[in-house]
Amino acid sequence: MRREAHLTLYSGSREHYAEMPRLPVGSGTTHSTPRSQEDSVIAARKIAGSGLVSAFLCILLPLAAHPESHALPQGDVQAIYRRLMQKIEPIKIFDHHAHPGFGDDADVDAQSAPPQHLPLRARETNPELVVAVKALFGYPYSDFSEEHVHWLGEKSAAAEKAGGIGYWDSILDKCGIETSVANRVAMSNYLDPKRFRWVFFVDSFLFPFDNKLVTGENPDEGVYIPLQEKVLHRYMQQAGIAHLPDTFEGYLAFISRILEENQKKGGIAQKFEVAYFRSLHFADPPREVAADIYRKYRSGGVPTPQEYTAFQDYIFRYLVTEGGRLHLPVHLHTAVGEGDYFSLQKGNVLNLENVVKDPRYLETTFVLIHGGYPYFRQVIWLAAMKNVYIDSSEIEVLLYPSELKNVLKLWLETYPEKITFGTDAYPYSAALGSEVGYWLGVRSARDALAAALAEMVAAGEITEATALKFAHGYLHDNAVGLYPPASR
Ligand SMILES: [Zn+2]
16 A cells, blocks of 8 residues: 555646637647647648638737746646656656764764654654655564564664675665765765765854853754864864964864865865854954954853854855865755754845855855755745755655645746755654655655646646756756766
């Protein structure tokens, strides 16, 4: 029995639209074929001299050559969906945002998931998760009782113990993913560098001082900030320094050194999850202000929230500028986040407008991870900038495909060449591991994508050929073009 969520597609009834001008049914295209144009011309010649010819040409030919788009579907949406799905299923995917890894691997993320009230689809009561583990691992049960989940835990432990890169490569193969971003603190030797591309974290550079105030803000920050401090410590060890550099120039040089080294180690982008810790609005303080704050607190003392914010504003812009110099795109978490205290207002993607529309940063590629959800209507207009891209990860699991379809449709109708696919696969629990995140994200996105495109074709907006071009762009081509190829 199939228990996955599926779309209910709207296919208009014929009687209902009998009055409407019709596009060629079945071709699903907004452009007339040469054949139909030729037929129209022959028909027109046959009645030439009847006096009706000019009226005929005015009505028929413009309709054939320049069809209009319509609010209601003009063709059979279900049939178009099925045709598109057949061609979308085999497209090999580039997953633009994921955290692959085993549940006990601390390098999977720079933070951990605090206790939270999960949305419906992410709960272990979701029967789709059973379908996923059956498909991926041959799970012999139909629920996640404690005893049964143990089976999954053992399976995962055995794969981890066996070592080698085969296990995670096979997960990508099962999901139809060619390449996946691995947004992790560090890469692991169980991830094949040809198929997993490293995106490293840079938030910790924003937290070099005493973080007492921000850590105490709420229980979530109490979990997050000490982990950021750990990452900064690790970067200091990497640079061979026991203390923060004496001067502000020294601190900036330390940041640049880590960026360059991580890029040489295979890093393809830098990731900010800063929306979890403060507002995404970054002011533009002069360098001296940041340098003074650094001098004041480098070796102790608690900065005021205003001082810390100004310092972080400067460092953030420094990292963005370096992202342009090094061709190291900037990935930003821009949607609602985990935990119960995530601020939707501070994390609103529109707070980034002054940065992503700043001509000084035109050389920097921005990827707005998780598409600003729930502000997905607003976020697509930021992609008007040639250097701004949108990623749909996380939305695939927060929402069911029926609503993801609406998100993708709006984006596809606006800047289809700027949207990219991601899963945000992450080892949340034994039942919802990174493997299941990949599986669920891919299936939901292919389904919602085919549905969104089918509606666009049926409404006379695009041809089926254009729809498939958009599908390749979203699932693979748009993101791949942003990075150098993996070294062989
Ligand atoms: Zn993520």
